[in-house]
Structures are given as C-alpha cells and as structure tokens.
Amino acid sequence: MKTVRVFDTTLRDGEQMPGVSLPQEYKIRIAKQLDKLGVDVIEAGFPSASRGEFESVKEISSLSLNAEICGLARIVKEDIDAALKADVDMVHIFVPTSKVQIEHTVKMSREEIIEKSVECVEYIKSHGVKCMFSAMDATRTEVGYLKQIFKAVEEAKVDIVNVPDTVGVATPFKFHEVVKQLREHLKVPIDVHCHNDFGLAVANTYAAVMAGANEVQVTVNGIGERAGNADLAQVVMILHAIEGIRTNIKTEHLFETSKLVERLTGVKIPPNHPIVGENAFSHESGIHAHGVLKEYSTFEPGVVTPEMVGHRRRIVIGKHAGRYQIRKILEEAGYYLDEDQLNQVFEKVKEMGDRGKRVTDLDLFAIAEVVIGELKREEKAILVDEVTVLTGNKITPTAVLNAEVFGRRKVTSAIGVGPVDASLKAVTSLVGESIRITEFRMDAITGGSDALAEVYVTVEDDEGHTFTSRGAAQDIVMASIDAVINAVNYLLRMKKRKS
Ligand code: KIV
Ligand code: ZN
Numbered sequence: 231m232k233t234v235r236v237f238d239t240t241l242r243d244g245e246q247m248p249g250v251s252l253p254q255e256y257k258i259r260i261a262k263q264l265d266k267l268g269v270d271v272i273e274a275g276f277p278s279a280s281r282g283e284f285e286s287v288k289e290i291s292s293l294s295l296n297a298e299i300c301g302l303a304r305i306v307k308e309d310i311d312a313a314l315k316a317d318v319d320m321v322h323i324f325v326p327t328s329k330v331q332i333e334h335t336v337k338m339s340r341e342e343i344i345e346k347s348v349e350c351v352e353y354i355k356s357h358g359v360k361c362m363f364s365a366m367d368a369t370r371t372e373v374g375y376l377k378q379i380f381k382a383v384e385e386a387k388v389d390i391v392n393v394p395d396t397v398g399v400a401t402p403f404k405f406h407e408v409v410k411q412l413r414e415h416l417k418v419p420i421d422v423h424c425h426n427d428f429g430l431a432v433a434n435t436y437a438a439v440m441a442g443a444n445e446v447q448v449t450v451n452g453i454g455e456r457a458g459n460a461d462l463a464q465v466v467m468i469l470h471a472i473e474g475i476r477t478n479i480k481t482e483h484l485f486e487t488s489k490l491v492e493r494l495t496g497v498k499i500p501p502n503h504p505i506v507g508e509n510a511f512s513h514e515s516g517i518h519a520h521g522v523l524k525e526y527s528t529f530e531p532g533v534v535t536p537e538m539v540g541h542r543r544r545i546v547i548g549k550h551a552g553r554y555q556i557r558k559i560l561e562e563a564g565y566y567l568d569e570d571q572l573n574q575v576f577e578k579v580k581e582m583g584d585r586g587k588r589v590t591d592l593d594l595f596a597i598a599e600v601v602i603g604e605l606k607r608e609e610k611a612i613l614v615d616e617v618t619v620l621t622g623n624k625i626t627p628t629a630v631l632n633a634e635v636f637g638r639r640k641v642t643s644a645i646g647v648g649p650v651d652a653s654l655k656a657v658t659s660l661v662g663e664s665i666r667i668t669e670f671r672m673d674a675i676t677g678g679s680d681a682l683a684e685v686y687v688t689v690e691d692d693e694g695h696t697f698t699s700r701g702a703a704q705d706i707v708m709a710s711i712d713a714v715i716n717a718v719n720y721l722l723r724m725k726k727r728k729s
Pocket of ligand 1: 243324364366392397423425
C-alpha cells in the first residue's frame, strides 16, 4: 500500500493568514500537537523574517520531536544561514519561476535562477542538512522550465522538490497532468503545496497524489495566505478512507488538533467544515436521524466515522426532528414518555423551531418535564448569589463566585484569558474537574451596546454525556454563567435521577 508523507505548514503559511500571529508559547503547543498527530514534517517558520520567528523555530528544533523540523528561506545566503542557525533538519528554499513573478519580483534571468538555486542546494547539503526546493508559482510556469530547474536541483542532490500552486489557479485535471509529467521526468520525491483561491486546494492535492506526488503540504483547518491552503484533515481522510492510501497521521487526533489551532489562532471554522466541523456528524432532520440511529452509514459516508477522527455524532433537535429521535434522546436522559406525551413534546419542539428558536437539549428536557407533570423542579444543585469580575488592561481577568452548592456555601475564584473565560472556569471549579465546556457561542439578540446576549454552551461530563444549554442576559458574563449553571444543574439532576 502506498504511503504519502504529510508536511504541515500551519506554523509558516498558516501563520501568514491575515490576522494570525502566534506567540512562541502557542507555536510550541501547536508543534507538539502536530507531532502527536504524526505529521512527518513541521514547517516551523521563516527564521530570517524576524528575531521572534528565529527564536520560535530554534525552540521547536530543540524539542526533539519525531517530526522533521523545517525552516523556510529565499535563495539568499542570509536566509539559509538563519535557518541553519535555528538547527532545522531541513531548509525549504523557494524562488519564483513564472514569467510574471520573475519580471516583477526578482532581478535575475532564468539561467541565473537555476544557477543560484543549484548553488543554494549544494550549500545546504554541505551542512549535512536536508533541502526542499520550491518553484514558486509553478502552475503559471511553463512545464519545460519547471522540468529544467527541478532536474538541475535533483542533480545537485536536493532531497525533495515542491510544486506550489501559489495563487490557487490549478484545476484537478490540469494539475494531475503537470505532476504526472514531472513524476515521469524526475527521480526525486515530489511534494505539492496548493492554495484555495477557487476552493480547489484539497481536490488539487488529491489529484497530485493520484498522479504520483509523494508528499502533501497542508495546514490544520486549511488556514493560510488569502483563502488558505489544503486542509490537513480533509486531504488525509480522502487518502485513508476513500483511496486506501496510508499516511502516518493518527486520525483519532484530528478533531482535537483542529480545535487547538482554532483556539490559539482565533480563526473559527464554520460548523459545516468537513471532517472536523461541529456539524460534520450531526443530524437534525427526522428522516436522516432515524436512519443514522439505526445504521449510521445510511446518511453518513460510512468509510469515515466520528470515532476515526476523534469527533462525535450528534442528534440535534430542531423543527425537522422526528418522533423517533426525540424519544431516543429523552430515554437516554431518563425520561420515559407514552405516545400521547411524546406527541405533545413533538408539537412543542416544532412550534419553537417555527418561531426561529434553536432548541437546546435542556429546552427539550424542560418541555418533557412539564408534559410528564414534573412541574416542580428538583432543588437546584448550584445557586449563584454573587459574581465579581475584575478585568482591565494590566489585570489578569479574575472571577470570584459566591454560591450555594448542594446547600453548602462555597466561594471560588479563577483566572482566565478574559472575563467570560475566568467566570466559566470558576463555575466549573464549583463542581470539580469532571465537566468540560466543549462549545461556546454567543449571539446578540438585539442591536446596540445594551443588546441582550444569548449564550449557547455544550457541556460534557466525565462519562461523555454532552448536551446543549442556553443563558440570556444583558451582561455577557452573566449570560455565560447562566448557560453553564443551567447545564451543570441539569447534569447533576440527571445523575441523581439515574442513580
Ligand atoms: O504558496 C507558495 O508558493 C509558498 C511557497 C513558499 C512554497 O508558500
Ligand atoms: Zn503558500
């Protein structure tokens, strides 16, 4: 079975995404996670770009990770020396090869570009370090010139050549043809680097592998310059699950890697993002949910399961929900309804959906409790009396809660990256370590700075039960606390009901 190597450039091209700038500490966390995921190469940065960039690459090189560490450089001695000084395992050199880029960005003839490239490859190799050579804007370069320059660096003992679709204009059939011709012409391994300007980065990367490419350059969540790069999870799962082509990726870590990069870069992926998006394995419509609950492959690809990528399947309640899924969710939470009661819940859910309301799990449970006559709610496990939040430009956001937990007074505090984070940490610390907030979303219901904020959270307990809850208030901190307290109270009630 063919194995394709994965070259991750989240920390280099990914970080070039407008608005993304990662401090060293975050880069190190991402590098460690990429290593756990099993990528073969981590492009840690562009060492000559700045002092901080150099330090980060050097620090990542010193971590003794299993992945090879790579640093980017132009075909300029100072750049290469910076990468070598950062102790990388591989220097990735690049030079423009297309007419438009040669004319406007480098003042060299095509012959000089080849000469200089060969010289740089030999210089890097003389230091006992691996070398990757990229012909920038390869997909707008004449194939004849590409063959010539790649052959020249191959003869200079380059370790791998890269074919970048720098401005994302390749299409799968054309890219397949170019890579096929290069594969026939060269002996050296071929790597591809695709940008997503037309939404084809993943398709082009896949086409290149089918044409004989040996390595793929990808980023977590597809982040990168402009519209981004080929998405790691999508490329890997197409190869594994559809084509049976192996990589060294431990796919069960894909979801957590996506979440970490989302959090540290601040670049949110949409819920419908393939493989790792919140909705990748979620079902709302009655027909789909019914099918999936009986046999998941009825309305999922089947060759990829949430477990394979470390994600989870969710049956979501909304106006398209069917009776079967409502009953199933309620029974899992310990509510047993007769036909008539189920019909009443079903009608209420539809009514809420028609009013444009998102129906959380807690809404559903509350409706069921009313219908089955548990009108008097059990005593609340947590009652928060006072909340104090400190924040400011030179203050670590801190929250202090004064609450009654199972009838006993408790004061707790926590710090966080912001006032909401600190408050949520304080709330979860009230009930110990066993609950996690896995999703947090805030919407302003009305406009203006006095808008009512609505917060949705997904909470997971130590047994893997997850459910959604809502909180609303004019103060965003209070709305967040409200949502989490509702969820925690329910969770504790459910545990009691089941025990
Ligand atoms: O898009 C591109 O061409 C690049 C090169 C540096 C490989 O990122
Ligand atoms: Zn790029």
